[in-house]
Structures are given as C-alpha cells and as structure tokens.
Amino acid sequence: LLGTSVWYSGVAFFLAYVAGGTPATISALKNVRLAKLDINLLMIIAALAAASVGAVRDGAILLFLFSLAGTLEKYAMGSTKRAVVALMKMRPDEANLLHPNQTTTRVAVENLMIGQLVLVRPGEKIPIDGVIKSGEGAIDQSSVTGESVPADKGPTDLVFAGTINQEAILTIKVTKLANQSTLAKMIRLVTEAQEQRSPSERFSNWFGQRYTILVLVGSVLGLIVFILLGLPLETAFYKAATLLVVASPCAVVISVPAAVLSALAAAARNGVLFKGGAALEDFGNIKIIAF
Incomplete structure (x- = not known):
C-alpha cells in the first residue's frame, strides 16, 4: 500500500x-x-x-x-x-429602410447612412441611433441607460440602438452610423x-x-x-x-x-x-x- x-x-x-x-x-x-x-x-x-x-x-x-x-x-x-x-446581441443586424414612396426594404444596419429613415414596429429593437420623425410611444431603454421605467418618446426625441420600441410605429431619422452609435461605443x-x-x-x-x-x-x-x-x-x-x-x-x-x-x-x-x-x-x- x-x-x-x-x-x-x-x-x-x-x-x-x-x-x-x-x-x-x-x-x-x-x-x-x-x-x-x-x-x-x-x-x-x-x-x-x-x-x-x-x-x-x-x-x-x-x-x-x-x-x-x-x-x-x-x-x-x-x-x-x-x-x-x-x-452585440442587443443590436439588430437589419433595419427597415423607409423609402420616399413609403415602402420598406430590409437592409444591413452597417449600410444605413445619416439622414435616412427607418421604420420600427411595436416590439422591435431600434437598430440605430437617431431622432424620431413621427410616432409616439414608450421605449425600454434599460439596456443602455439603466432606467427601470420605459421612457415616453415623441417627435424630435433621441433614441438609441438596442432599445425596444414597446407600443407604437416609429419613423426614425438616422443621426449616427452603426459604428458610432451609443451601443457601439459601449462595446468598445x-x-x-x-x-x-x-x-x-x-x-x-x-x-x-x-x-x-x-x-x-x-x-x-x-x-x-x-x-x-x-x-x-x-x-x-x-x-x-x-x-x-x-x-x-x-x-x-x-x-x-x-x-x-x-x-x-x-x-x-x-x-x-x-x-x-x-x-x-x-x-x-x-x-x-x-x-
């Protein structure tokens, strides 16, 4: 032994x-x-x-x-x-690009340009930083700002990539490229x-x-x-x-x-x-x- x-x-x-x-x-x-x-x-x-x-x-x-x-x-x-x-999973890979004739096309978020319009339906994640052009509703921003209560947003209000549109159809004007968004900065x-x-x-x-x-x-x-x-x-x-x-x-x-x-x-x-x-x-x- x-x-x-x-x-x-x-x-x-x-x-x-x-x-x-x-x-x-x-x-x-x-x-x-x-x-x-x-x-x-x-x-x-x-x-x-x-x-x-x-x-x-x-x-x-x-x-x-x-x-x-x-x-x-x-x-x-x-x-x-x-x-x-x-x-990285918080941000959608694609967005609904809104054309002047009110039709939409699915495009990669990286291809969005400043000034373009995107359409975000209820329950969808906002794909890019921008400003609301039309629509009003509550946005769940907890993943970015830490707020425990959804924030009410309307025209001219800023929204962030990765946040969730809860109840309204929003038209958002792109103000930052995908690699310059608040979420992208957080990742960096x-x-x-x-x-x-x-x-x-x-x-x-x-x-x-x-x-x-x-x-x-x-x-x-x-x-x-x-x-x-x-x-x-x-x-x-x-x-x-x-x-x-x-x-x-x-x-x-x-x-x-x-x-x-x-x-x-x-x-x-x-x-x-x-x-x-x-x-x-x-x-x-x-x-x-x-x-």
Whole structure:
C-alpha cells in the first residue's frame, strides 16, 4: 500500500508540474527572448529548485496556486468578453429602410447612412441611433441607460440602438452610423477596458519584473555566501532554494490584475461599464454623485 501511495503521489506531482508549469514556461520563454524577466520565470525556477532538493510537493503546490490564479484571471476576462457578446446581441443586424414612396426594404444596419429613415414596429429593437420623425410611444431603454421605467418618446426625441420600441410605429431619422452609435461605443469601452491598466496593475507589473531579478540575484549570492561559510554544497543549495521559494511574490503580483478584471466583469454583468481599471480605482475615491 505504501508503494502504491508513493506511486500515486509521484504521478499527481508530475501532472501538477506539467499542468501548472507549461503555460508559465511558455510565457517565461517568450519574455526571455524579449530580454524580459517576469514572475513566470521566477515561479518555474522556484518550483524546479524545490523539486531538486526533494520538496516536490511544495513545488507542485506553488505551481498549482500560480496556475489557479491565472485561470481565475482568464475566467474574469472571459466574463468581460461574454458581456461584449451580450451587448452585440442587443443590436439588430437589419433595419427597415423607409423609402420616399413609403415602402420598406430590409437592409444591413452597417449600410444605413445619416439622414435616412427607418421604420420600427411595436416590439422591435431600434437598430440605430437617431431622432424620431413621427410616432409616439414608450421605449425600454434599460439596456443602455439603466432606467427601470420605459421612457415616453415623441417627435424630435433621441433614441438609441438596442432599445425596444414597446407600443407604437416609429419613423426614425438616422443621426449616427452603426459604428458610432451609443451601443457601439459601449462595446468598445468594454473591450478596451481589459487593455487599460490601472495604476495598481502598472505598479504590480513594474514591481514583478524588478523583484524577479532581485530574488534571483539574491538567491545566487546566498548560495555563494553559504558555500563560503563552509556549509556542504547540498545544504547550501537547499537554503538558497528555500530562499527562492519563500521570496516568490506570486500572490502579490497576480492578485491585482485578477481583482481588477473580476470587478470589471462583475460590473459588466450588472450593466455597469467602467472605462478600464484606472476608472474603476478612481471610482473608489468618489464621495458625491449628482444626478
């Protein structure tokens, strides 16, 4: 039983090293080619150092936690992407183009030009930003403005793509192209939010790169000092490896982007859009909101 247990443990640790170490190794090698040292390289070296001194379990746990944090970060990014897909589904692909002879033709929303008229029947989604030329009725704007109650709209009132015409036949004059509509801007904001790093994220990346160099250099110097102090090579290497593992700042470096992306994704699911992590952090300093 003991031999079987050891065999199972060995396989589990090996799988943990492969599953947790492969993505980090690929990322680390890419950065090394660009003459950059990042937290991925530090974690791989720390895990290998732990294995070399017999602490295979510690290295496996280290890689597992590191890969788990990366997985959570990717899940948060996936939530943001799903929010983008949900926003894209809000806008119809086609619109009823109204001709001067009062006939209509189904055309792609992207082909609508400013000044053209579109006809929107009750229950249909408004395909484009515009101004009402004729017709009066309630418009469900909750998907764009967050209003819980439909807004009454009439001639000269603005309407937005993705909102729902509830009860009237409306003739709408196009005022913005499809790629310039309010909904299109919302989609771009959510997409770009992942690329706009907050001050904390920028500091985290800056800190991670420099701290990686510091820890690697410190571990090598520690190994040299331990050898000069007369410690056996195996003991000196064990102490240097311990320093390398303990000093790895993966939790600090990964926690910031994971937290920011999770917050952006959660906000997007609830209809709140932040223009990147910087805006999210600034929001925490707001004391008064005026409506």
